[in-house]
Amino acid sequence: MNSPCLLVKDVCKNFGGLRAISNVHLCLEPGERRAMIGPNGAGKTTLFNLISGTLAPSSGGIRLFGKEVTRLSPHRRAALGLTRTFQITNLFRNLTLFENVVLAVQGLDQARYSMLRPVSSYTRLGHRAHQLLEAWGLREKAGIPVRNLSYGEQRQVELIMAVAGNPRLLLLDEPTSGLSPAETGTVTEIIRKLDGNMTILLIEHDMDVAFALADRVSVLHFGSLLTEGSVNEIRNDPRVGEIYFGAEQNDA
Amino acid sequence: MTFWLVQTFNGLSFAMLLFLLAAGLSVAYGLMGILNLAHGSYYLLGAYLGLTVIKTTNNFLLAILCAVAAVAVLGVVMQRFFLRRFYKNELAQVLLTFGFLFIIGDLSLWIWGGNPQVLPKPSLFEASYRFGEVVVPSYRVFVIGLGLLVALGLWLFQEKTSIGAIIRAGVDDEEMTRGLGINTPFLFTVVFAVGAALAALAGVVGGPFVGVYPGADIEILLFALVVVIIGGVGSLKGAFVGSLVVGLLDNFGKALFPELALFTMFAPMALILIARPAGLFGKE
Amino acid sequence: MMMRSPGIAAALALLVVLVLLPLVLPKYYVDLVTQVMIYAIFAMSLDILLGYTGLPSLGHAASFGISAYTVGLVSLKVTSLFFVVMGAALGVSLALSALLAVLAMRSRGVYFLMITLALAQLLWGVAFQWRSLTGGDDGLTGIRRPSLGVSVSFADAANFYYLVLVFFVLVVVVLSVLVRSPFGNALRGIRESESRMASLGYNVWLYKFLAFVIAGTVGGVAGMLAAYHIGYVSPADLGILLSAKVMLMVILGGAGTLIGPALGAALVVLLENFVSAQTERWTLILGAIYVCVVLFAPHGILGTFKLKPRQAAET
Numbered sequence: 099m100n101s102p103c104l105l106v107k108d109v110c111k112n113f114g115g116l117r118a119i120s121n122v123h124l125c126l127e128p129g130e131r132r133a134m135i136g137p138n139g140a141g142k143t144t145l146f147n148l149i150s151g152t153l154a155p156s157s158g159g160i161r162l163f164g165k166e167v168t169r170l171s172p173h174r175r176a177a178l179g180l181t182r183t184f185q186i187t188n189l190f191r192n193l194t195l196f197e198n199v200v201l202a203v204q205g206l207d208q209a210r211y212s213m214l215r216p217v218s219s220y221t222r223l224g225h226r227a228h229q230l231l232e233a234w235g236l237r238e239k240a241g242i243p244v245r246n247l248s249y250g251e252q253r254q255v256e257l258i259m260a261v262a263g264n265p266r267l268l269l270l271d272e273p274t275s276g277l278s279p280a281e282t283g284t285v286t287e288i289i290r291k292l293d294g295n296m297t298i299l300l301i302e303h304d305m306d307v308a309f310a311l312a313d314r315v316s317v318l319h320f321g322s323l324l325t326e327g328s329v330n331e332i333r334n335d336p337r338v339g340e341i342y343f344g345a346e347q348n349d350a
Numbered sequence: 351m352t353f354w355l356v357q358t359f360n361g362l363s364f365a366m367l368l369f370l371l372a373a374g375l376s377v378a379y380g381l382m383g384i385l386n387l388a389h390g391s392y393y394l395l396g397a398y399l400g401l402t403v404i405k406t407t408n409n410f411l412l413a414i415l416c417a418v419a420a421v422a423v424l425g426v427v428m429q430r431f432f433l434r435r436f437y438k439n440e441l442a443q444v445l446l447t448f449g450f451l452f453i454i455g456d457l458s459l460w461i462w463g464g465n466p467q468v469l470p471k472p473s474l475f476e477a478s479y480r481f482g483e484v485v486v487p488s489y490r491v492f493v494i495g496l497g498l499l500v501a502l503g504l505w506l507f508q509e510k511t512s513i514g515a516i517i518r519a520g521v522d523d524e525e526m527t528r529g530l531g532i533n534t535p536f537l538f539t540v541v542f543a544v545g546a547a548l549a550a551l552a553g554v555v556g557g558p559f560v561g562v563y564p565g566a567d568i569e570i571l572l573f574a575l576v577v578v579i580i581g582g583v584g585s586l587k588g589a590f591v592g593s594l595v596v597g598l599l600d601n602f603g604k605a606l607f608p609e610l611a612l613f614t615m616f617a618p619m620a621l622i623l624i625a626r627p628a629g630l631f632g633k634e
Numbered sequence: 635m636m637m638r639s640p641g642i643a644a645a646l647a648l649l650v651v652l653v654l655l656p657l658v659l660p661k662y663y664v665d666l667v668t669q670v671m672i673y674a675i676f677a678m679s680l681d682i683l684l685g686y687t688g689l690p691s692l693g694h695a696a697s698f699g700i701s702a703y704t705v706g707l708v709s710l711k712v713t714s715l716f717f718v719v720m721g722a723a724l725g726v727s728l729a730l731s732a733l734l735a736v737l738a739m740r741s742r743g744v745y746f747l748m749i750t751l752a753l754a755q756l757l758w759g760v761a762f763q764w765r766s767l768t769g770g771d772d773g774l775t776g777i778r779r780p781s782l783g784v785s786v787s788f789a790d791a792a793n794f795y796y797l798v799l800v801f802f803v804l805v806v807v808v809l810s811v812l813v814r815s816p817f818g819n820a821l822r823g824i825r826e827s828e829s830r831m832a833s834l835g836y837n838v839w840l841y842k843f844l845a846f847v848i849a850g851t852v853g854g855v856a857g858m859l860a861a862y863h864i865g866y867v868s869p870a871d872l873g874i875l876l877s878a879k880v881m882l883m884v885i886l887g888g889a890g891t892l893i894g895p896a897l898g899a900a901l902v903v904l905l906e907n908f909v910s911a912q913t914e915r916w917t918l919i920l921g922a923i924y925v926c927v928v929l930f931a932p933h934g935i936l937g938t939f940k941l942k943p944r945q946a947a948e949t
Contacts, residue, residue, distance in 0.1 A: 176835035205834030452921025616756035
């Protein structure tokens with residue numbers, strides 16, 4: 099009997115007097131692709147922060163791969179197989195692309211506390227980094243400081259960093275934000291082709307991307323779950339259009 | 351009993367001095383993201399300038415006005431041409447303002463010499479009051495009164511005026527405040543100048559009982575920093591409460607445990623920070 | 635262990651120069667270079683914290699000073715056997731930095747700066763007031779050069795120079811190895827983005843704690859050598875002026891490069907010695923240097939990154 103990959107049970111988050119997340123219940127099966135949509139301020143990133151461990155819930159519980167993780171810090175959740183990307187690009191700007199990816203690969207490697215041998219002597223790290231860069235077509239840019247890469251390339255690096263450790267659950271926070279239509283298409287394809295065993299929870303503003311990538315969709319509104327269903331169900335649900343566009347006709 | 355009263359009194363007058371300094375320091379960071387270690391220099395310069403004016407004119411009020419005006423101008427120059435560029439870049443500000451601290455301190459040493467000096471009290475407050483066995487210098491009463499007046503004035507301004515509301519909003523969430531179009535560099539400069547002026551006022555007013563000497567800038571700065579740490583950055587209420595805590599603790603500490611005096615001040619600070627890393631009233 | 639050959643060649647050349655120095659230069663200059671090496675060690679230790687991990691501690695003099703005081707107290711009151719004194723001094727700096735780390739790391743941003751400063755000042759205050767133990771404002775005087783149980787006298791400038799040189803080389807090697815290791819690599823990542831590092835699986839708190847302890851212990855090495863060098867310890871060795879000065883050395887030379895801060899230290903020490911001989915206004919000039927570095931050379935001489943505010947993603 100497979101336990102769910104992610105179980106968010108009745109989670110609430112208050113900031114002072116403000117209730118940011120109200121009794122959210124989320125259940126992801128292994129291998130599932132779930133999109134989370136909702137207007138700005140609905141609490142999607144807050145929910146991500148609760149799942150990743152950056153924030154602690156005010157009440158409720160979170161289970162990851164069957165383990166209770168509600169009070170667990172982010173790095174421990176990463177060790178269980180959870181990674182994320184950030185809505186605002188969060189890379190090691192002054193380091194080269196190669197150095198960035200090596201750090202991502204090193205993260206769960208047992209050598210990460212080693213103080214004696216140089217990093218370069220751990221060839222498996224560099225090897226894997228080159229492998230990843232090759233797969234993403236960024237090999238020639240390996241020596242460039244990340245701050246000098248284009249915005250689109252930096253969003254790709256966000257993704258590379260998150261998948262470097264072969265995660266079991268991947269949280270993607272608006273991966274196509276700020277990208278041109280062409281870049282959006284590229285990134286959407288890359289995400290689609292990710293390992294089928296990897297569970298993905300995706301926040302997206304671009305409905306086309308969200309519907310293209312997801313099996314199921316959860317809709318968040320004012321911090322609580324409005325509804326949940328298959329892509330078609332959500333696409334045709336008038337309430338969803340309403341919360342985005344008001345009571346007027348919407349075109350899906 | 352006498353002992354406690356006298357110490358409390360002394361502690362309170364010192365606390366008021368600290369408040370004058372801490373208020374400016376705290377709001378400058380809370381509102382403008384400026385950590386100005388040269389704040390102590392404003393105190394030092396205020397005291398020295400006040401001293402010179404008193405020596406030449408024997409007019410305490412004039413001394414206050416001149417010192418405050420001169421230092422306010424200095425504050426404006428520092429903020430507009432130097433500090434503004436390093437918003438929220440604490441490391442750069444630390445080094446920069448340290449540089450100013452050294453420069454101003456050394457220039458003061460050059461101009462006024464290395465001997466500790468004391469400002470003469472204004473003739474109005476030379477008398478002391480007697481309450482039974484307790485002797486209370488009227489000057490100290492003046493300082494406490496002045497401090498409370500300034501505190502009240504600042505509080506009223508912050509709570510009851512629209513500019514005060516803008517400042518409170520700015521401290522709370524400056525990004526939002528800027529976004530609302532209330533990006534008034536002029537306002538920031540004025541606030542900073544007021545902070546510098548208060549520090550200079552503290553220098554002149556504190557001169558008669560604390561004195562002025564090379565190194566006073568760093569000494570008072572450290573006290574002010576402890577106040578800001580305890581009270582929480584950006585909080586006027588925190589600066590007031592913090593000043594009371596530090597002023598009283600320092601006085602009682604020195605009187606009761608002379609060997610550990612400084613420890614009695616820093617230890618509670620460490621304890622408070624352990625319990626509340628952002629100070630008593632600071633925002634996280 | 636592969637380092638680029640020009641780097642090693644230059645380092646070896648420098649080593650040769652340093653070894654030959656006392657044979658050619660008069661005592662005054664030997665003393666001066668000794669002082670340079672001591673402060674280079676101090677600056678490099680802060681670089682680990684500030685340049686590599688991105689923790690701007692304004693209280694680094696604490697580990698320097700406490701080690702110096704320990705040297706004074708142990709060698710004056712207990713024993714002058716070097717290895718005992720050294721063990722005590724480094725042990726105390728290690729313990730102190732561990733404690734300071736735990737207390738300071740609860741705060742972030744400007745609070746971190748202020749609390750590191752205040753904690754060092756706490757120690758300064760204790761040293762200043764506790765006359766019976768520390769000599770108060772007068773400090774501890776008459777600290778003799780170490781005795782190693784061999785018939786070499788370290789009161790001799792050249793001999794002491796070589797002792798310091800040994801420590802200097804050791805520190806350079808150890809820290810160079812450290813910053814190239816996966817651990818050092820992780821420190822740089824933390825400097826760039828703590829939140830990213832945490833999401834990648836790194837226990838950021840632990841890394842920062844270890845960085846603090848390592849930086850503090852190496853700072854203690856410098857403090858120990860300084861106490862032996864001058865034979866005198868005072869509260870100033872714990873004070874904010876020293877913390878600010880070593881920070882300047884790091885920024886001036888270039889934070890995050892290890893060699894940069896050593897260079898910065900050399901520059902500041904040499905300048906101080908030279909300028910103080912010409913004029914009384916060294917403090918003024920030092921202040922001007924602070925201002926100029928921030929305004930015109932925030933990279934420092936060898937720097938790879940500017941003094942910059944933390945990214946928006948970081949809070």
